[in-house]
Amino acid sequence: MKTSDFYYDLPEELIAQHPVEPRDRSRLLVYNRQQDKVEHKVFHDICDYLHSGDVLVVNNTKVLPARIYGTKEHTGGKIEFLLLKRLDLTHWEVILKPGRIAKVGAVFCFGDKLKAKVESIGQDGSRVVEFIYEGVFEQILQEIGEMPLPPYIHQKLADKARYNTIYSKVEGSAAAPTAGLHFTPQLMEKLKAKGVQVVEVLLHVGLGTFRPVKVEDVTNHHMHSEYFAVSAQSAQAINQAKAEGRRVVCVGTTSVRVLESACDSNGLLKECSGNTEIFIYPPYKFKVVDCLITNFHLPESTLIMLVSAFCSKEKVLEIYKTAVEQKYRFFSFGDAMFLC
Numbered sequence: 175m176k177t178s179d180f181y182y183d184l185p186e187e188l189i190a191q192h193p194v195e196p197r198d199r200s201r202l203l204v205y206n207r208q209q210d211k212v213e214h215k216v217f218h219d220i221c222d223y224l225h226s227g228d229v230l231v232v233n234n235t236k237v238l239p240a241r242i243y244g245t246k247e248h249t250g251g252k253i254e255f256l257l258l259k260r261l262d263l264t265h266w267e268v269i270l271k272p273g274r275i276a277k278v279g280a281v282f283c284f285g286d287k288l289k290a291k292v293e294s295i296g297q298d299g300s301r302v303v304e305f306i307y308e309g310v311f312e313q314i315l316q317e318i319g320e321m322p323l324p325p326y327i328h329q330k331l332a333d334k335a336r337y338n339t340i341y342s343k344v345e346g347s348a349a350a351p352t353a354g355l356h357f358t359p360q361l362m363e364k365l366k367a368k369g370v371q372v373v374e375v376l377l378h379v380g381l382g383t384f385r386p387v388k389v390e391d392v393t394n395h396h397m398h399s400e401y402f403a404v405s406a407q408s409a410q411a412i413n414q415a416k417a418e419g420r421r422v423v424c425v426g427t428t429s430v431r432v433l434e435s436a437c438d439s440n441g442l443l444k445e446c447s448g449n450t451e452i453f454i455y456p457p458y459k460f461k462v463v464d465c466l467i468t469n470f471h472l473p474e475s476t477l478i479m480l481v482s483a484f485c486s487k488e489k490v491l492e493i494y495k496t497a498v499e500q501k502y503r504f505f506s507f508g509d510a511m512f513l514c
Contacts, residue, residue: 175391175392175393177386177391177392177474178390178474179392179487180392180479180482180487181473181474182494182498183498184498185498188501188502188508189326189503189504189505190503191507193336194507197340197356198356198357198361199218200356200503200510201216201509202215202217202220202511202512203493203497203510204223204512205493205512205514207513207514214500217356217509217510218358220365220467221361221364221365223514224365224368224370224423225368225369225421226368226369226370227370227415227418228422229371229373229412229421230371231373231374231408231412231423231425231433232339232357232373232425232426232429233339233377233379233426233429234339234341234342234374234376235342235344235346235376235377235379235428236343236345236346236347237348238257238312238346238348239315239316239318239319239320239321240315240319241255241322242255242284242288242315242319242320245283246282246283247282247283249275251275254270255290256269256270257315257348260346264304264306265293265303265304266302266303267296267300267301268300268301269381273299278294279292280292284318287307287308287309287318288306289307290304290305291304316334321337327507336355337350337506338350338355339355340354340358340359341354341372344378346378346401347380348379348381349381351377351379352426352505352506352507352508353426353427353467353469354425355507357425371415373408373411373412374405374408375405375408375433375436376401376432377429377431379400380398380400382398386472386474387474392455397451397452397453397476398451399449400451401448401449402432402435402449403446403447404444404445404446406444408443409446412433413442413443416441416442421465423464423465424466424467426467426468426469427471427481430463430466431452431454431480434452434460434463435450435452437462439461440461441461441462443462453479454476455476456483456486460483465514466481466512467511467513468481468510468511469504469506469508469509470494470504471505478490484513485513497509
């Protein structure tokens with residue numbers, strides 16, 4: 175299977191540059207797999223498609239304002255850091271630019287509260303740095319950091335909270351699980367009142383999720399690693415739903431990757447945590463997930479491959495063509511799909 179099999183043509187003007195307000199007024203494309211039927215709705219209409227007893231699985235990760243700007247100690251050379259993964263209390267994996275001034279031993283200053291020393295350089299150009307500071311690291315980031323918006327978004331975000339879901343809790347992501355950005359507190363309460371059970375899992379989203387696959391043969395792609403966790407309570411709720419024939423509806427590809435990583439061959443979940451490199455592409459037999467809420471994804475990305483495994487490559491590309499014709503908004507702040 176070739177990477178080029180997952181290419182589609184997208185006019186640049188359809189790439190969403192800002193979020194819709196309120197969140198649940200984004201458009202929603204609904205595809206019923208059994209009926210092979212497409213409908214065009216608004217996201218708050220998701221209530222009409224979720225039923226009492228459904229389990230709605232959400233990723234409660236929280237995006238840090240992980241893009242910080244500083245200067246090199248003594249020389250004053252400008253530097254930009256993007257924090258990718260916390261390794262321990264003071265050490266992080268980061269990507270930065272320009273790389274030429276960030277050799278091992280280089281020290282960078284970010285205002286008067288934070289410094290970073292480069293300790294090693296990875297094969298991909300990433301760095302492991304030690305942060306030196308007094309106080310609470312997360313509070314310093316809130317003061318000086320910017321949200322790490324994808325490069326195709328050219329406008330700065332006025333409200334940092336808008337690049338997090340309303341149920342975000344556990345800090346650690348370098349990017350948002352964007353399918354969840356469409357939910358409002360009122361919509362969540364309406365779903366719960368209807369009998370939909372909301373279950374939380376965790377996956378800290380890395381930037382590798384959004385990068386196009388660069389190898390010609392999909393099977394040769396090496397998936398990046400991301401930290402995930404499933405609590406005993408969440409595992410029990412999902413297992414019970416499956417045993418009773420109730421639907422498991424994942425909000426976003428990150429939730430899908432958690433469940434498919436954490437289950438055994440029979441689709442049973444247990445309390446667990448760790449790193450996953452699961453790469454889902456056609457053909458793949460899903461063991462837990464019944465329905466998927468997701469955004470529209472980059473051509474030739476691992477995300478569109480996962481969605482193609484859920485439906486079919488041909489059907490997904492047909493849906494994307496329809497979305498382009500109907501002028502849906504694409505990517506992080508774009509519109510959503512419900513595949514059921």
